[in-house]
Structures are given as structure tokens and as C-alpha cells.
Amino acid sequence: MEEKIGEKFQRETKYDRNRLPGGSVDLNNKPLMYKEYPEAGKIALPAVERCGDMNLYEALLRRKSQRRFIDAPISLDMLSCVLWSSSGIQRKEMGFAFRTAPSAGALYPIETYIIANRVTGIENGVYHYQVKHHLMEELEAGDFSSRIAHASLGQQMCASAAAVIVYAALFERSVWKYKQRGYRYIYLDAGHMAQNLALASASIGLGCCHIGSMFDNEVNEIIGTDGTDESVVYMSVIGQTGMCV
Ligand SMILES: Cc1cc2nc3c(=O)[nH]c(=O)nc-3n(C[C@H](O)[C@H](O)[C@H](O)COP(=O)(O)O)c2cc1C
Numbered sequence: 001m002e003e004k005i006g007e008k009f010q011r012e013t014k015y016d017r018n019r020l021p022g023g024s025v026d027l028n029n030k031p032l033m034y035k036e037y038p039e040a041g042k043i044a045l046p047a048v049e050r051c052g053d054m055n056l057y058e059a060l061l062r063r064k065s066q067r068r069f070i071d072a073p074i075s076l077d078m079l080s081c082v083l084w085s086s087s088g089i090q091r092k093e094m095g096f097a098f099r100t101a102p103s104a105g106a107l108y109p110i111e112t113y114i115i116a117n118r119v120t121g122i123e124n125g126v127y128h129y130q131v132k133h134h135l136m137e138e139l140e141a142g143d144f145s146s147r148i149a150h151a152s153l154g155q156q157m158c159a160s161a162a163a164v165i166v167y168a169a170l171f172e173r174s175v176w177k178y179k180q181r182g183y184r185y186i187y188l189d190a191g192h193m194a195q196n197l198a199l200a201s202a203s204i205g206l207g208c209c210h211i212g213s214m215f216d217n218e219v220n221e222i223i224g225t226d227g228t229d230e231s232v233v234y235m236s237v238i239g240q241t242g243m244c245v
Pocket of ligand 1: 063064065066067155209210211212213
């Protein structure tokens, strides 16, 4: 019987005692850890001192996928909180910046983009989260709400959400070290980041839902990634639901 791509992937990226398909790591060619858009306008994000006051147990009880949002905007403080919680730098050890979510080999292959539909104080448009300085870089201004809903198989929550968070993988950051097995880790990394975002959202009273169904290249076109070296792997929507914390 013909082996399907998923089965082949499982087989070829499996470690067993006779086969560790790693190979050597070329330390002189480590991919850059941070993506930056030097020409882009910068939006400073408020420093995150606290993300709400809810304890973890309560946030776990409240987290659920929310797909209906009201028109009210979210604040830049809220956006800053969820971005930091999913993708931000949380500590430095021996000069190396570690982040809020774990990452295989601390390689951090996922870049985070924001499609702002309703965020107080910033124009609607597409932004890149610049991890190193906790700021947003403006990629394109405009109303992308219908386009991103269309690109996610018509899921209207992408249009009604205050913001759509797009996780895109720069595959080489992981593949550089782990070769084809790196692809497993990339998707696991994105899951960790999204769960942090979901819990942070719950703790500050925002609704959140993750999205795996999208026309990948239509989303790539919106965020300006080529779909080969860098591609969307996951998305989350966040917004006000009208429910109190
Ligand atoms: C990998 C993944 C992809 C998902 N994709 C979608 C999606 O495209 N659309 C959607 O409405 N929900 C999506 N969800 C949300 C799930 O439907 C939801 O988590 C599940 O029904 C359990 O409900 P709960 O999150 O409220 O506990 C996704 C969840 C995960 C983890």
C-alpha cells in the first residue's frame, strides 16, 4: 500500500536507537534569532508588569474557545500582555534571552504577526511583533478583516475579533539543528505559544480561539511571507466578548 505523506513524515522523523538523523551543526551558519523590519515604523508596546491578577487555576477554568466578539476594541496594554505571554522575552541567563514559551533547543522558530482590526491607539493593519525590543513593526495599514476571514475558510471570527495573531515558522531556525525532525518541534512550539496566549487572554477577560484551518498561502500573502522559507502554521483570534472577568 502506498505510504501517505503523514505516515512518511512520522517514519522519517522518528528517532530510534539505530537511527538518529541529526548530523552535524554548522555553528558558523546559525540562522538569525530575531527577524526585524528595519524600514518599518515602530509602535512601542507598554511594558508588561502584570497580566491581570487571576491565578492560574482560575485562568484554566475560564479558558474556552470563544468565537463571538462584540465591537469593543482591546487596549494596547491587552495586546502587549498577550504578545509577551506568547512570544516575549522573559529572562536572560548567561546573556541569552529566553522566552515565555519553551522552544526546542531555544531556537524560537516562530515569528508572530498581528492583524489589528480593533485595537485602541493604532491603525488597523498588519504588524510584526519584534521580540527583541517588545514592539510592533508596521507592515501594511488597512482593513484586513474580510481578507483574513476569507483566508481562514470564511471563519467570521477573524473579522469580528479585535486582532488575529498569526504564528509563522522560519523553518531553517529549527531545521538547522534538528534536520527534518525539526518540523515536529516547530508545530509543538507554536502550540505552546498559543496556549500561553489563550491563558493570558482568559486572565485579562479576553476571548480567544485558535485556528488551524486556513488557506496557508492566502495568509502568507497578507503577512508578506513566502510560504517556503517562512509560512503560517497557526493563528489565534482575540477580542472582547462582553463578559466580565
Ligand atoms: C490545532 C487546533 C486547531 C483549531 N482550529 C480551529 C479552527 O480552525 N476553527 C475553530 O473554530 N476552532 C478551532 N480550534 C478550537 C477547537 O475547536 C477547540 O479547542 C475544541 O473544540 C475544544 O473546545 P475548547 O477550546 O472550548 O475547550 C482549534 C484548536 C486547535 C488546538
